[in-house]
Amino acid sequence: MITNKMKLNEIVKAYPRAVDIFNDFHIDYCCGGNDSLEDALNQLSIDSKSFIDVLNKKLEKQTKEPVPTEVLDVDRLMKMEVPALIDYIIDTYHGKERILLSEIDALSNKVLLAHYAHHKDQLIPLHGLFSDLKKELEEHFAKEEKLVFPYMKQSYNQKSDKGYVKELEDEHDAAGNLIKDIIACTNDFTVPDGGCTSYHMLFQKLHELIKDIYNHIFTENSLLFSKYEGGH
Numbered sequence: 001m002i003t004n005k006m007k008l009n010e011i012v013k014a015y016p017r018a019v020d021i022f023n024d025f026h027i028d029y030c031c032g033g034n035d036s037l038e039d040a041l042n043q044l045s046i047d048s049k050s051f052i053d054v055l056n057k058k059l060e061k062q063t064k065e066p067v068p069t070e071v072l073d074v075d076r077l078m079k080m081e082v083p084a085l086i087d088y089i090i091d092t093y094h095g096k097e098r099i100l101l102s103e104i105d106a107l108s109n110k111v112l113l114a115h116y117a118h119h120k121d122q123l124i125p126l127h128g129l130f131s132d133l134k135k136e137l138e139e140h141f142a143k144e145e146k147l148v149f150p151y152m153k154q155s156y157n158q159k160s161d162k163g164y165v166k167e168l169e170d171e172h173d174a175a176g177n178l179i180k181d182i183i184a185c186t187n188d189f190t191v192p193d194g195g196c197t198s199y200h201m202l203f204q205k206l207h208e209l210i211k212d213i214y215n216h217i218f219t220e221n222s223l224l225f226s227k228y229e230g231g232h
């Protein structure tokens with residue numbers, strides 16, 4: 001049973017299916033995972049009592065249905081030790097997101113050229129925001145894979161410098177802010193009238209990337225880093 005004082009990351013750990021509902025309402029459970037549900041709802045001017053009633057009813061109904069494969073398997077991830085969880089993150093999220101980043105990069109350029117005349121007010125800022133996000137994520141993944149994750153793997157059960165965690169969390173916040181701007185710029189991934197198949201594909205892949213990044217950041221901020229800081 002979810003209550004308004006619970007933190008967003010506690011809710012996702014206990015009810016991974018809440019992620020879909022949080023995404024629909026732009027409730028930031030990844031970078032803002034330590035906020036209470038009440039605070040997050042207040043910030044978005046959503047009435048907390050009716051939202052939580054609906055959320056609990058929806059989740060209660062869903063627990064009787066089979067779990068779809070795209071839902072975060074939090075129970076399994078929480079049982080993993082730091083090295084295994086790091087390997088899982090690289091295999092699952094870094095690999096998939098690198099492919100999506102390069103597909104979206106090509107599509108973004110194609111759509112900018114094709115629809116410049118009628119939609120440049122949307123496509124120019126979107127092209128810039130996506131380029132910034134791609135650059136930040138590529139550099140962030142490299143830092144994790146080549147520097148911080150190897151360090152975490154060998155130091156997780158010893159006394160170690162935890163400063164890297166704060167650096168990565170700050171970089172997640174920066175990516176989270178670019179993502180909020182992308183959502184606003186695309187009107188929540190709503191293709192304008194006259195948008196071609198590539199326009200649809202661009203928004204669909206951007207949406208897919210962003211949902212994946214949310215799960216990715218949640219897995220690092222709320223599962224990996226808390227395990228690492230707890231030394232297990």
Ligand SMILES: [Fe+2]
Pocket residue numbers: 089093094141144216220
């Ligand atoms: Fe990562």
Ligand SMILES: [Fe+2]
Pocket residue numbers: 140144168172217220
């Ligand atoms: Fe990260």
